[in-house]
Amino acid sequence: MRIGIPHLGNLYIPFKALFQRLGVDYVVPPLSNQRTLSLGVKYSPEGLCIPFKLTLGNMIEAAELGADTLVMPGGLGICRLGYYAGTQEQILHDLGYNIKMLQLGVSERKLLGFLEVIKYLSNNAPWSKIISAFRFGLAKLSALDRIERMVQRVRPVERIKGTANKLYARAIKAIDDADDYNSLKRVQIDYIDQLGQATKDDGAKPLIVGIIGEFYVVLEPFSSQDVESELGKLGVEVRRMTFISQWTKFSLFLNPLGFNEKAKIHKAAFPYLKRDVGGDGWESVGEKVLHAKEYDGLIHLAPFTCMPEIVAQNIMPSTKENIPVLTILCDEQMAKPGVLTRLEAFVDLLQRRRRASV
Numbered sequence: 001m002r003i004g005i006p007h008l009g010n011l012y013i014p015f016k017a018l019f020q021r022l023g024v025d026y027v028v029p030p031l032s033n034q035r036t037l038s039l040g041v042k043y044s045p046e047g048l049c050i051p052f053k054l055t056l057g058n059m060i061e062a063a064e065l066g067a068d069t070l071v072m073p074g075g076l077g078i079c080r081l082g083y084y085a086g087t088q089e090q091i092l093h094d095l096g097y098n099i100k101m102l103q104l105g106v107s108e109r110k111l112l113g114f115l116e117v118i119k120y121l122s123n124n125a126p127w128s129k130i131i132s133a134f135r136f137g138l139a140k141l142s143a144l145d146r147i148e149r150m151v152q153r154v155r156p157v158e159r160i161k162g163t164a165n166k167l168y169a170r171a172i173k174a175i176d177d178a179d180d181y182n183s184l185k186r187v188q189i190d191y192i193d194q195l196g197q198a199t200k201d202d203g204a205k206p207l208i209v210g211i212i213g214e215f216y217v218v219l220e221p222f223s224s225q226d227v228e229s230e231l232g233k234l235g236v237e238v239r240r241m242t243f244i245s246q247w248t249k250f251s252l253f254l255n256p257l258g259f260n261e262k263a264k265i266h267k268a269a270f271p272y273l274k275r276d277v278g279g280d281g282w283e284s285v286g287e288k289v290l291h292a293k294e295y296d297g298l299i300h301l302a303p304f305t306c307m308p309e310i311v312a313q314n315i316m317p318s319t320k321e322n323i324p325v326l327t328i329l330c331d332e333q334m335a336k337p338g339v340l341t342r343l344e345a346f347v348d349l350l351q352r353r354r355r356a357s358v
């Protein structure tokens with residue numbers, strides 16, 4: 001059995017660690033790129049969202065490398081994500097790939113559902129081995145997110161532009177290469193230290209912009225033309241609540257115990273939206289309300305044709321909380337110059353607003 005999993009940011013690194021320790025043959029397709037998108041667009045129904053198209057492209061590239069078992073997240077929520085694994089499996093069969101598709105229904109079966117899939121993929125490895133490998137994967141995941149949070153703070157104030165991104169790329173590689181807890185810890189300390197020592201403009205007071213929107217496009221930089229890094233180059237500090245390690249912590253462990261990390265966000269959205277509309281639409285509205293006083297502006301990332309985010313996009317202008325929101329629709333028509341022009345104009349507006357408020 002050769003396993004392939006579509007990309008979501010750096011998630012392939014914890015999966016690699018997990019599968020290596022279990023002796024599972026895991027094929028990592030190339031990171032999402034223009035070819036991935038072209039393949040996905042070519043073989044997807046036109047009106048589907050970019051997460052469907054890019055993950056399909058990843059699967060085709062994994063199958064080209066010999067993967068015969070593909071794992072795709074799914075669920076029974078309001079969003080059409082639940083239909084994706086079945087549709088993608090059909091498309092891959094029609095293309096002649098003899099693959100088996102496994103749907104990972106994390107939203108229903110939580111930690112148990114996830115571990116059962118790993119047990120199956122590892123050819124029934126002992127639970128002790130699975131749990132130990134899973135813990136190491138989680139440690140890599142939180143190391144990646146910890147470094148990324150620091151990178152978000154350094155990018156806008158670094159004196160030599162590109163320093164944080166270079167260190168981030170090296171840290172990702174070093175975390176990927178770390179093969180035990182000690183080396184993983186050393187890598188974290190080393191890169192946090194290097195990021196801390198990067199020469200900075202200590203007097204700078206960067207604009208603060210929150211990133212909200214649909215989970216996939218928020219976490220997969222290729223799908224949004226890497227808006228976070230571009231904002232950093234414009235001297236903007238980016239904040240976001242969605243990180244894969246946080247999501248894992250709550251979805252797999254704490255939600256089943258009754259903790260709802262989104263309760264505060266949903267409560268904030270309540271005057272304008274009282275129910276789940278699928279995907280992350282409810283959270284987008286709630287985050288606008290919550291962050292109106294803390295941030296200078298918000299970038300709302302929404303896949304084109306994503307109904308939950310269309311609902312959110314239409315509600316946000318009517319909230320009384322006054323904070324500029326720039327919605328960026330992500331799809332295959334998106335081009336870097338267009339995104340940059342919109343970001344520059346938005347940042348210009350936020351700077352004027354800040355000057356006017358002092």
Ligand code: SF4
Binds near residue numbers: 052214215303
């Ligand atoms: S939330 Fe929207 S973009 Fe995400 S999978 Fe569902 S429909 Fe597609």
